[in-house]
Amino acid sequence: MALEDEAEQLYTDIKLTLNHKVKDRKLLLKKMPEVINRLDAIDKMVDSYNTFYYLYSAKISKEELVGNYAELIQITAQTDRDWNQDKINKKRFDKRFNNYMSVYAHLQCRQAKTGLALAEEYFKDFHYSSGNWFYFLETYLLLALHARQYGQGVELLQQARKNPYYRKQRAAAQQRWELYEAYVQFVRPEPSPLKMRHFAQFVQTVPDYSRDKQGYNVAILILQFLYFLQRRDIEGLLARLEGLRKYEQRHLRDPATLRSQLFFRLLLMTVKENFASDACEKKGQPLLERLRAAPLPGQAYGEIEIIPYEDLWDLTLGILRQLAAEDLAAEQTARNRV
Numbered sequence: 001m002a003l004e005d006e007a008e009q010l011y012t013d014i015k016l017t018l019n020h021k022v023k024d025r026k027l028l029l030k031k032m033p034e035v036i037n038r039l040d041a042i043d044k045m046v047d048s049y050n051t052f053y054y055l056y057s058a059k060i061s062k063e064e065l066v067g068n069y070a071e072l073i074q075i076t077a078q079t080d081r082d083w084n085q086d087k088i089n090k091k092r093f094d095k096r097f098n099n100y101m102s103v104y105a106h107l108q109c110r111q112a113k114t115g116l117a118l119a120e121e122y123f124k125d126f127h128y129s130s131g132n133w134f135y136f137l138e139t140y141l142l143l144a145l146h147a148r149q150y151g152q153g154v155e156l157l158q159q160a161r162k163n164p165y166y167r168k169q170r171a172a173a174q175q176r177w178e179l180y181e182a183y184v185q186f187v188r189p190e191p192s193p194l195k196m197r198h199f200a201q202f203v204q205t206v207p208d209y210s211r212d213k214q215g216y217n218v219a220i221l222i223l224q225f226l227y228f229l230q231r232r233d234i235e236g237l238l239a240r241l242e243g244l245r246k247y248e249q250r251h252l253r254d255p256a257t258l259r260s261q262l263f264f265r266l267l268l269m270t271v272k273e274n275f276a277s278d279a280c281e282k283k284g285q286p287l288l289e290r291l292r293a294a295p296l297p298g299q300a301y302g303e304i305e306i307i308p309y310e311d312l313w314d315l316t317l318g319i320l321r322q323l324a325a326e327d328l329a330a331e332q333t334a335r336n337r338v
Contacts, residue, residue, distance in 0.1 A: 004050050007042045010035050011054040014061055025065060032062040049089045060101055067296055072105035096125050096132065104139050108296050110308075112146035119143050128163050134173065141180060145307050150188040157181050178202055179216060182223060183306045187315060203227045218260050219306050221247055225267055226312070229275075230319050241271055262291045263309040270320065277320035288313060 014035065017028045036058050043051040056079065063072045079098050082088050099122040106115025119140040126133040137160055144152040160166060160177055167174070185199045203224055221244055228236035244264050252261050266284050273279040291309055307315075 003042050003046050004048065007039055007046075007051050007054040010039055011057060014058055018061060029062075029065055032058070032065070036062060049092050052088070053093070064101075067108065069105040069109035069296070072101060073109060073111075076102035076105060096122070096136075099125065100132070100136055100139065103136075103143065107139055107143050107146060110146075110296070112143050116140075116143040116147050116149065129165055131169070133163070134160065134165075134169060138176070138180070142304075142306065145180075145184070148311065150184060153184050154188065154190075157184060176216065179219060179223075180306060183219075186223065186226065187307060200227075216304055217247065217251070219304060222263070222267070222312065226316060226319065229270065229316070232323065237271070241268065244268065258294045259291060259296065259305070259309060262287050262294060263312070266291075266309075266313055267316065270316065275320055275323060277317055277324055280320060281317055284313070 014028065014032075017024055036055070039051070039055040039058050043055045056075075059075055060072065063069070063075065076098050079088070080095075080102070083090065083093070083095055083098070099118075103115045103119045103122060106112070106118060119136075123136060123140055126136050137156060141153055141156045141160075144150075144156060157177070157180065166177075169177075179202075182199055182202050185195060189196070189199075204227075221240065225237065225240045225244060228240055244267060248261060248264050251257075252264070266280075266287050269284055269287075270280050273283065288310070291313075296305075
């Protein structure tokens with residue numbers, strides 16, 4: 001019992017720290033190997049469900065913090081095998097959590113298609129009245145977007161909206177869904193005037209930076225930049241450009257934020273190159289290669305990529321080409337009038 005109490009205290013300390021700021025989570029990383037070794041030793045001595053669970057949870061937390069999602073896939077897969085072989089107490093262990101961590105790891109490990117297939121299988125185990133239903137659906141939606149299944153993304157958003165418990169979520173959760181919906185509307189616009197008006201209002205009014213939106217600030221800044229770029233709103237674009245610069249200087253100094261740093265530089269390049277798509281594509285290639293090679297950051301550092309930066313860069317180049325085509329058409333029309 002004393003050993004179980006020690007394991008429980010170690011587990012509780014981890015969970016409490018995970019709810020703190022990013023700085024505290026980074027400090028936790030340094031202690032995790034020692035804590036996990038101790039939990040492993042206790043589990044081998046006691047061999048109870050409690051010690052198994054504390055060790056399992058600590059391993060999940062550590063790999064999630066550092067962004068070792070390949071190892072997370074291995075942990076969840078082994079746990080699933082142990083479950084099927086009755087090596088885990090099925091009355092006490094909630095397999096839905098393991099399923100969630102599995103699909104989340106596939107999302108972060110850039111295995112979106114495999115993760116999407118798993119999400120479709122696992123989602124039926126979550127009841128729509130449960131808060132976990134929404135958490136799982138968020139990951140399900142992100143997998144669809146990362147797999148470029150935007151039509152499926154629209155369907156999942158509609159499913160969330162139709163849930164009678166949607167409005168009972170916390171305000172921050174509802175704002176996340178609005179941000180997801182804004183991204184989907186941007187990459188796959190629906191012609192509905194109401195949808196378009198709601199999208200425009202959301203993008204222009206959502207705060208550039210907010211502590212309440214930790215992990216989503218970069219996504220907000222990027223969406224705003226692309227929105228004003230598409231609208232040719234130079235004044236709004238330059239204001240967001242300054243916002244990007246300030247945010248990078250203040251919050252993206254850590255090497256673990258390399259992907260966001262690189263994508264910000266790609267966006268800045270569009271202005272420096274006077275929105276010339278060919279020049280941006282050519283000069284942005286070295287940055288794009290570094291972006292593709294850069295690992296996804298763990299939760300200790302993190303900003304969420306609602307749509308992968310590589311796909312957003314393709315979208316950005318598409319916007320630039322469309323703007324160039326419109327300019328060319330306008331010039332031709334002017335010549336014809338003359």
